[in-house]
Amino acid sequence: MSFRGKVRQSKAAGNWNIQVDLRFFDKAAIVTLPDCESPGQLNKWKICTVTQVEELKILIRMFPIWSAMVLFAAVQEQMFSTFVEQGMTMEKHVWSFEIPAASFQSIDTFTVIMLVPIYERVLVPVIRKFTGKANGISSPQRIGIGLCFSMLSMVLAALVESNRLQIAQSEGLVHSKAAVPMSILWQGPQYFLLGVAEVFSNIGLTEFFYDESPDAMRSLGMAFSLLNISAGNYLSSFILSLVPVFTARGGSPGWIPDNLNEGHLDRFYLMMAGLSLLNIFVFVFYARRYKCKKAS
Structure with a gap:
């Protein structure tokens, strides 16, 4: 994925489609040291799963x-x-x-x-x-x-x-x-x-x-x-x-x-x-x- 919109070819439709990947939302699923309350335990109020991020992109x-x-x-x-x-x-x-x-x-x-x-x-x-x-x-x-x-x-x-x-x-x-x-x-x-x-x-x-x-x-x-x-x-x-x-x-x-x-x-x-x-x-x-x- 990239932040820029990608031009993809749809095999089913046979035409070109532009789709923005909204990569900046991926940061919500990246674990950093401040996000850890203690070793091995993540703060669920700050960290999202990849699935949650992708679902948000779909709605946007x-x-x-x-x-x-x-x-x-x-x-x-x-x-x-x-x-x-x-x-x-x-x-x-x-x-x-x-x-x-x-x-x-x-x-x-x-x-x-x-x-x-x-x-x-x-x-x-x-x-x-x-x-x-x-x-x-x-x-x-x-x-x-x-x-x-x-x-x-x-x-x-x-x-x-x-x-x-x-x-x-x-x-x-x-x-x-x-x-x-x-x-x-x-x-x-x-x-x-x-x-x-x-x-x-x-x-x-x-x-x-x-x-x-x-x-x-x-x-x-x-x-x-x-x-x-x-x-x-x-x-x-x-x-x-x-x-x-x-x-x-x-x-x-x-x-x-x-x-x-x-x-x-x-x-x-x-x-x-x-x-x-x-x-x-x-x-x-x-x-x-x-x-x-x-x-x-």
Whole structure:
């Protein structure tokens, strides 16, 4: 091993991979005289086994893949916040039924329930014929596809909101909190795309940590794979708290005021789509350089 990143040729994939050895962590397994409490007895609080050091290296190499999912979780959080606010300003009556804005989150749930068996029973066997992999595609590839769908969801939400604001303008409802005569059903596709993104990215991340985590740390890895949800919620709250600071100036109510008809929620969605696109580029950069422990 060396501290510098090595260029290795993968015999299974037949391509070149770059993997950083993180040699400086090896010092934790080197015995020195000050580390000995007495002759023949080592201080276990200072000395680690080689296995422990190598397991730590594996988790550190997995961190960039995990970090890309934090923004994904922040995008998913919009389903419980800004999507609901957007729906409350739209026409919620379909025939004689009134659809609560928050109930549209069930579209995401139904999408996941329907697509998981379709993915496993239909898509995986088809893709397997072309890739020769047991799971069709690797876990990082599955995560990347989900990130793309989440970005498309934000783009679609921006288009719906832009059209809603145009209707509010034409109907003279800009300074009124009255519902805009635009059916809430237009929100369905953006919830659906987030459900598709969840099928790919969330399940892909779980597979990634299960396959790549050391055997002795698999439970910890699985728990760590869910930490991105809480981190994404905090990131979403942080972004939403910054939006009024930078957009509400000079008498302008900002992008997300109390009365959404006076704001520009569509610009917020486009900003999230732009951040998602940047996140995809960063993810691809690290995913292409990550060497999977075993082929999937």
